[in-house]
Amino acid sequence: MPIQHLSHPTFIVKDLERMAYFLCEGLGAVEIYDSQAQHFSLSHEKFFSLGSLWLAAMQGDPPAERSYQHVAFKIEEHELASYQARLEALGVDIKPPRPRVKGEGQSLYFYDFDNHLFELHTGTLTQRLARYSEDTEPY
Template sequence: MSVRGISHVTFVVADLERTARLLCEGLGAREVYDSAGREHSLSREKFFVLGDAWLVAMQGAPLAERSYRHVAFAVDAADLPACRARLQGLGVDILPGRGRIEGEGASLYFHDDDNHLFELHAGTLDERLAAYAAADAAATPSGRG
């Protein structure tokens, strides 16, 4: 057996229509299914395609509190200002972000109304590892590694 990747990500949400607006209008997802009275799972659900990702929004009680647990979607850095504007237009709670080291890649963090944290990230794993290695090398005193 070998795992090939992530199949889908499910978010439990109080309001499916509100989440559909966030995913479609805010992030550019495409809705591909709505169970609407034909519940095959635990409750009504909608399926979305965002890039190559299959996302599920399932009707239910929202998260009780916010945390740093999140899903990050890959975007081009040049698209972040337009993403921010679309999300602000939907009244999304955009966070100030966290400190970054040079080369790590820009991010935009936001919460939905169900306390899920999302990140739009302009960077790759290779870029992140290179940035961390450079920061670690710069912090190591010369000749002592």
């Protein structure tokens, strides 16, 4: 049987309450579970619902360094400015935009409080592949 879909990404974080604040206030997630003192997994964890996604956050040692490895969420272009304002109000580190190929959509890149990189993206895979197949210069 083939893989059906992404089940859930898990983010290892220093402070679960701060991650809950980031996900709920910054991205609009809803907290749906808190293990509290019961550790069914490796440590204290929380689960969140974001759109149709299940996200997990677990207490532990987050990545020591930042990288370009990231999770991207699809949004509509007219929502980009609103999300940016919400994230700026939280004090997260928003990266300057990278050069974009015209027609591939817009992105907002930002780090949470534990060095995880996120992207809010307005394009689709179909749009990007169509643009990349054109016989023109990228920029």
